Amino acid sequence: MSNVTLTRLQTQKPAGDKIVMLTAYEATLARAACNAGVEMLLVGDSLGMVVQGNDSTLPVTVDEMAYHTACVKRGNLGAFLLSDLPFMAAASVDSGLAASAKLMRAGAQMVKIEGGLSLIPLLQRLAQNGVPVCVHMGLTPQWVNLFGGYKVQGRGAEQAQRLIDDAKALEQAGAAMLLLECVPAALAAQITKAVQIPVIGIGAGAATDGQVLVIHDLLGLTLRSRPPKFVKNFMAGRDSIEAAIAAYVQAVKSGEFPGQEHEFSA
Ligand code: KIV
Ligand code: NA
Numbered sequence: 001m002s003n004v005t006l007t008r009l010q011t012q013k014p015a016g017d018k019i020v021m022l023t024a025y026e027a028t029l030a031r032a033a034c035n036a037g038v039e040m041l042l043v044g045d046s047l048g049m050v051v052q053g054n055d056s057t058l059p060v061t062v063d064e065m066a067y068h069t070a071c072v073k074r075g076n077l078g079a080f081l082l083s084d085l086p087f088m089a090a091a092s093v094d095s096g097l098a099a100s101a102k103l104m105r106a107g108a109q110m111v112k113i114e115g116g117l118s119l120i121p122l123l124q125r126l127a128q129n130g131v132p133v134c135v136h137m138g139l140t141p142q143w144v145n146l147f148g149g150y151k152v153q154g155r156g157a158e159q160a161q162r163l164i165d166d167a168k169a170l171e172q173a174g175a176a177m178l179l180l181e182c183v184p185a186a187l188a189a190q191i192t193k194a195v196q197i198p199v200i201g202i203g204a205g206a207a208t209d210g211q212v213l214v215i216h217d218l219l220g221l222t223l224r225s226r227p228p229k230f231v232k233n234f235m236a237g238r239d240s241i242e243a244a245i246a247a248y249v250q251a252v253k254s255g256e257f258p259g260q261e262h263e264f265s266a
Helices: 006-015 027-035 062-075 093-106 117-128 141-147 157-173 185-194 241-254
Strands: 019-023 040-043 080-084 110-114 133-138 177-181 199-202 210-213
Touching: 006 019, 019 241, 027 040, 027 062, 027 241, 040 062, 040 210, 062 080, 062 093, 093 110, 093 117, 110 117, 110 141, 117 133, 117 157, 133 157, 157 177, 157 185, 177 185, 185 199, 210 241
Parallel strands: 019 040, 019 210, 040 080, 080 110, 110 133, 133 177, 177 199, 199 210
Antiparallel strands: none
16 A cells, blocks of 8 residues: 555545544554555554553553554554544643644654644644644543543534534634544534545444544454444454454445444434
8 A cells, every 4th residue: 555645535535435544552453454454543542441441541641642653653554643632632732732743753644632622723733833633523532521421422403513613613723634423423424514624433424534443342352341332343253353454444445334223313
């Protein structure tokens, strides 16, 4: 695979060519994901849960994100590498800039930040300094204490309209990509149409411009009693991790995943 660039990802949206993203935390599985055709690797702060075993993403530090980003970079074969700013890293513009610099120096090509309109001053500064930003909206796991659990967001007309307005304003302010987590499928479809930048979904239905999964979920591995509704175990019936990831890539590209059983209603 030739190197995936932001320019290429931007052309995939109007072409209807679904963007396939998968989380990665270390080199060997990052390499397997690349061999299987994954176009974007996300060093997610979900590593706080699936790698570190915490019950939320809140304990993860910028240094830990930079360490895992460097590990993934060494295994990467041309996928576009996105890393998460962890909890409180974007609490001020200065801390957000410093954290982003660390992640970019470690090998990230774009940073992802959870939040909404209050991120605009930071994202403008990042864009002015050559750092593409993906804004993570909807269910933002760093807000778990405010939300009272991992709950579907954007239900009800008022909340839905606010997400649509925020998405447009963030695009205007220079966001390069949006990620929607656990929002009703119909709302995700509306937001995807309302902006020109690519919109990636998880638990957001099939109409977004791309999909992301946590690799452990894709492989059927979990610390929880049962996986969330939007997860599909692609390892079932397959005999290698690379074959499971390749099946995920194919299912996203063909539009077969996510199915209706994986989405949330309004
Ligand atoms: O940290 C993560 O893995 C994420 C995805 C679930 C989108 O942010
Ligand atoms: Na994350």
